[in-house]
Amino acid sequence: MKIPESILKQVEKPGRYTGGEWGEVIKDPESVDVRFAFCFPDTYEIGMSNLGIRILYNILNEREDVWCERGYAPWADMEEKLREHNLPLCSIESGTPLSEFDFVGFSLQYELCYTNMLNMLDLGGIELESAKRANDAPIVVCGGPCTYNSEPFADFADICLIGEGEDELPELMDIYKKHKAMGFDRAAFLREVSHHQSMYVPSLYDVEYNEDGTIKSFTPKFPNVPAKVQKRIVKDMDKAPFPKNLVMPFIQTVQDRIVLEVYRGCIRGCRFCQAGMVYRPVREKTPEVLNEQAKILADATGYSEISLSSLSISDYSCIEKLTDELLSWTDDRKISLNLPSLRVDSFTKELMDKISTIRTGGITFAPEAGTQRLRDVINKNVEKADLLRACRVAFEGGKTQVKLYFMQGLPTETDEDLEGINELAESVIDEFYATPGRPKKSPQVTLSTACFIPKPFTPFQWEAQCDLEELQRKQKYLMGKVMNRKIKYNYHDAKVSRIEAIFARGDRKLCRVLLEAAKRGIRLDGWEEFFDYDKWMEVFADLGIDPAFYANREFGEEEILPWDNIDIGVTKAFLLRERHKAYEEKTTPNCRLQCSGCGANKLGGERSCCPKA
Amino acid sequence: MLPESVNAVKTDIKVRVKFSKTGSLKFISHLDLNRTMQSAFLRSKLPVWYSEGFNPHPRVAFTPPLSVGVSSLTEFMDFKMVEEVEPETIVERLNASFPAGLRASLCYAPKAHFRDIKWSLYEIKFELSGKAPENIEEKTKAALSADEIFIEKYSKKGEPKVVNIAQGIRFCSSSLDGNVFTVNVKLSCDEMAFVNPKYIAEVLEKAMPECFAGAENEVCRMEVYLADGETLFS
Ligand code: SF4
Numbered sequence: 001m002k003i004p005e006s007i008l009k010q011v012e013k014p015g016r017y018t019g020g021e022w023g024e025v026i027k028d029p030e031s032v033d034v035r036f037a038f039c040f041p042d043t044y045e046i047g048m049s050n051l052g053i054r055i056l057y058n059i060l061n062e063r064e065d066v067w068c069e070r071g072y073a074p075w076a077d078m079e080e081k082l083r084e085h086n087l088p089l090c091s092i093e094s095g096t097p098l099s100e101f102d103f104v105g106f107s108l109q110y111e112l113c114y115t116n117m118l119n120m121l122d123l124g125g126i127e128l129e130s131a132k133r134a135n136d137a138p139i140v141v142c143g144g145p146c147t148y149n150s151e152p153f154a155d156f157a158d159i160c161l162i163g164e165g166e167d168e169l170p171e172l173m174d175i176y177k178k179h180k181a182m183g184f185d186r187a188a189f190l191r192e193v194s195h196h197q198s199m200y201v202p203s204l205y206d207v208e209y210n211e212d213g214t215i216k217s218f219t220p221k222f223p224n225v226p227a228k229v230q231k232r233i234v235k236d237m238d239k240a241p242f243p244k245n246l247v248m249p250f251i252q253t254v255q256d257r258i259v260l261e262v263y264r265g266c267i268r269g270c271r272f273c274q275a276g277m278v279y280r281p282v283r284e285k286t287p288e289v290l291n292e293q294a295k296i297l298a299d300a301t302g303y304s305e306i307s308l309s310s311l312s313i314s315d316y317s318c319i320e321k322l323t324d325e326l327l328s329w330t331d332d333r334k335i336s337l338n339l340p341s342l343r344v345d346s347f348t349k350e351l352m353d354k355i356s357t358i359r360t361g362g363i364t365f366a367p368e369a370g371t372q373r374l375r376d377v378i379n380k381n382v383e384k385a386d387l388l389r390a391c392r393v394a395f396e397g398g399k400t401q402v403k404l405y406f407m408q409g410l411p412t413e414t415d416e417d418l419e420g421i422n423e424l425a426e427s428v429i430d431e432f433y434a435t436p437g438r439p440k441k442s443p444q445v446t447l448s449t450a451c452f453i454p455k456p457f458t459p460f461q462w463e464a465q466c467d468l469e470e471l472q473r474k475q476k477y478l479m480g481k482v483m484n485r486k487i488k489y490n491y492h493d494a495k496v497s498r499i500e501a502i503f504a505r506g507d508r509k510l511c512r513v514l515l516e517a518a519k520r521g522i523r524l525d526g527w528e529e530f531f532d533y534d535k536w537m538e539v540f541a542d543l544g545i546d547p548a549f550y551a552n553r554e555f556g557e558e559e560i561l562p563w564d565n566i567d568i569g570v571t572k573a574f575l576l577r578e579r580h581k582a583y584e585e586k587t588t589p590n591c592r593l594q595c596s597g598c599g600a601n602k603l604g605g606e607r608s609c610c611p612k613a
Numbered sequence: 614m615l616p617e618s619v620n621a622v623k624t625d626i627k628v629r630v631k632f633s634k635t636g637s638l639k640f641i642s643h644l645d646l647n648r649t650m651q652s653a654f655l656r657s658k659l660p661v662w663y664s665e666g667f668n669p670h671p672r673v674a675f676t677p678p679l680s681v682g683v684s685s686l687t688e689f690m691d692f693k694m695v696e697e698v699e700p701e702t703i704v705e706r707l708n709a710s711f712p713a714g715l716r717a718s719l720c721y722a723p724k725a726h727f728r729d730i731k732w733s734l735y736e737i738k739f740e741l742s743g744k745a746p747e748n749i750e751e752k753t754k755a756a757l758s759a760d761e762i763f764i765e766k767y768s769k770k771g772e773p774k775v776v777n778i779a780q781g782i783r784f785c786s787s788s789l790d791g792n793v794f795t796v797n798v799k800l801s802c803d804e805m806a807f808v809n810p811k812y813i814a815e816v817l818e819k820a821m822p823e824c825f826a827g828a829e830n831e832v833c834r835m836e837v838y839l840a841d842g843e844t845l846f847s
Contacts, residue, residue, distance in 0.1 A: 005682065014681065015641050015645060020712060024712075248652055252648065302651070303655070334663050
């Protein structure tokens with residue numbers, strides 16, 4: 001049932017709910033075996049910005065036996081209408097209530113969307129807790145980077161897919177079809193699922209805790225359920241499934257462009273960065289395949305911009321060849337090329353000439369820390385001289401605006417390091433005036449700082465986040481140091497970062513917190529107008545759960561961590577080694593210079609720089 | 614706006630396309646329609662003229678925007694091409710690149726200006742909320758043909774103001790089929806006397822609350838006319 005027009009006329013941006021976009025897939029429900037609702041637990045604009053999810057949508061729909069539809073979190077005005085009129089949350093394509101699907105899948109990209117998932121289940125008429133779901137209720141399957149620690153939402157997910165979904169999802173469909181044909185038994189189905197690589201079924205494990213709240217044991221309930229779940233990777237990125245069509249939103253989204261994933265993983269190994277670890281090993285696509293795929297996407301979407309995306313795009317071994325090949329046709333088709341995530345040591349005149357012929361605007365670098373000492377601690381192998389050289393190239397090329405990203409509250413950080421952030425900005429300004437042939441306008445440096453969040457599967461996973469007051473003091477401190485009017489300073493809300501830290505390292509005890517938060521109407525936390533820190537703190541207080549246990553406690557190196565049941569390839573021993581090196585202020589070379597034996601090579605992978613396992 | 618370089622346009626071929634906008638498209642704003650067209654152009658690979666500069670884009674002019682929630686069988690857009698292409702081919706390639714709610718029907722060289730469009734014919738379908746009076750058609754005609762039809766409009770500042778919109782309404786016909794009541798009415802889309810079709814529902818509700826109060830309605834623009842309200846725009 002589609003949403004009545006009288007309601008659509010009363011809400012903001014009705015285009016979020018109507019569907020009918022170019023590339024939308026409509027099938028006859030009678031003609032398919034599996035109906036899958038691919039849900040994004042945030043608004044339509046955010047969900048449709050994620051090209052990876054749109055690709056998965058089409059991969060599933062290219063199968064004749066599956067109809068994959070989409071679902072998004074309604075904005076508050078629509079939620080109110082749905083609740084007022086007692087209408088269930090439905091899929092975009094056919095207007096089918098979520099409760100009528102075989103699968104309801106959620107892509108969890110950030111911790112703040114957990115409450116949206118619960119709210120969507122509730123609006124969709126699905127029991128929040130997997131234990132309460134009836135045999136024929138939808139299977140709730142979670143994927144996305146957050147599943148590397150699925151414990152905070154373990155009670156709500158029937159299945160968590162660990163790793164890269166391109167092959168996982170189709171495989172899951174096949175298992176389901178088999179069970180459906182036999183007369184579906186939920187328990188038996190979930191048992192079989194757990195035997196497949198990377199498919200984690202949280203309900204099949206028992207967790208016991210010590211008196212101090214740390215984990216005592218984590219045991220499979222049955223002998224043939226694996227104690228550790230190994231992540232899945234796409235071995236050969238050139239052969240990863242790639243769709244011929246894509247759905248195109250009518251309304252403006254956050255990313256209205258083609259985002260071409262050039263390679264997966266990162267050779268760098270910054271010690272705070274989760275993506276840099278969980279996507280190991282690096283696997284590149286060849287320029288030929290990328291060029292073909294860019295053409296397919298350009299034809300299918302009609303976007304006028306291609307953004308080359310990867311964790312650190314300039315580390316791509318064939319970047320020159322790729323940009324040349326792309327530029328040979330993009331200009332003619334009025335398509336511009338964009339390279340985000342440039343490293344300062346790779347920022348050359350040649351590269352900038354290529355992109356600046358098409359794109360204006362400022363440039364962005366991420367030194368992450370203000371002093372060389374702290375940059376060594378976090379293994380961000382960037383030198384001040386490199387940054388200044390890159391800025392000079394940019395200034396010579398006519399740029400005046402530089403944006404610098406930093407993290408505050410990193411392990412071992414002192415006020416001197418914070419001061420270093422301002423000093424770096426001052427040096428960039430000085431460099432501007434020392435550049436012959438600089439533009440006539442005056443320069444501007446924008447400092448943007450985020451708060452450090454200890455993330456699972458990083459060398460800093462054991463670290464405590466500074467408490468809230470200290471995070472805020474650091475922000476004030478730096479604010480006090482920035483005197484130059486040509487320097488602007490923005491920072492993230494430390495309260496948001498604290499909630500993220502709590503759930504990033506959460507265990508199953510937090511399921512209760514999420515459940516209670518959902519009951520109290522907490523959702524849309526990613527939106528300033530709805531985020532309410534005090535409300536969260538009330539929930540923790542009322543349930544007698546200490547948020548500092550998760551965010552502000554240094555985890556013991558011997559401790560069983562909530563995510564120890566997941567095997568991402570990179571070993572805990574490597575992460576520990578890296579942690580200790582951080583304290584010694586020693587850096588680790590990037591994977592192309594030298595393998596540091598992280599363990600990810602055991603997963604295999606084509607066009608990686610790992611030694612053969 | 615960036616100056617156009619002299620040789621940017623090899624040939625300056627102006628094209629007008631007539632299209633309909635229905636289904637989900639009626640909930641899409643003018644800005645989003647524009648964006649949708651731009652991507653459809655790129656998908657169609659038609660030799661559309663693009664502006665020069667850092668952010669090249671085709672320059673497209675549309676007929677006056679519809680209110681959100683209103684569909685239309687008669688929309689026009691003008692744009693320029695850099696090569697001659699058969700009108701049928703343009704229609705075909707656009708339709709192959711359009712989402713389901715957009716359909717191009719005609720293509721030709723424009724004559725009249727969009728600013729000459731002064732009247733729109735709307736079909737408004739009501740799903741009556743109560744039993745229709747015997748003489749619903751007469752009463753509708755009377756209500757919409759009166760010399761004085763007052764409604765409350767809101768100024769930009771949000772202050773209510775009572776206006777007579779009778780001059781901007783030309784009643785055409787009505788018909789009742791079960792509980793579906795259809796009204797065909799021409800409304801002014803002149804900038805000075807613009808009448809939003811939603812006012813028709815308000816006027817009818819005042820006249821016959823027993824069947825119009827809370828009645829759902831669907832509005833569709835059928836045709837657009839020049840100042841006399843009789844000559845079709847093309
Ligand atoms: S195995 Fe070696 S080369 Fe491969 S990701 Fe790990 S450290 Fe890098």
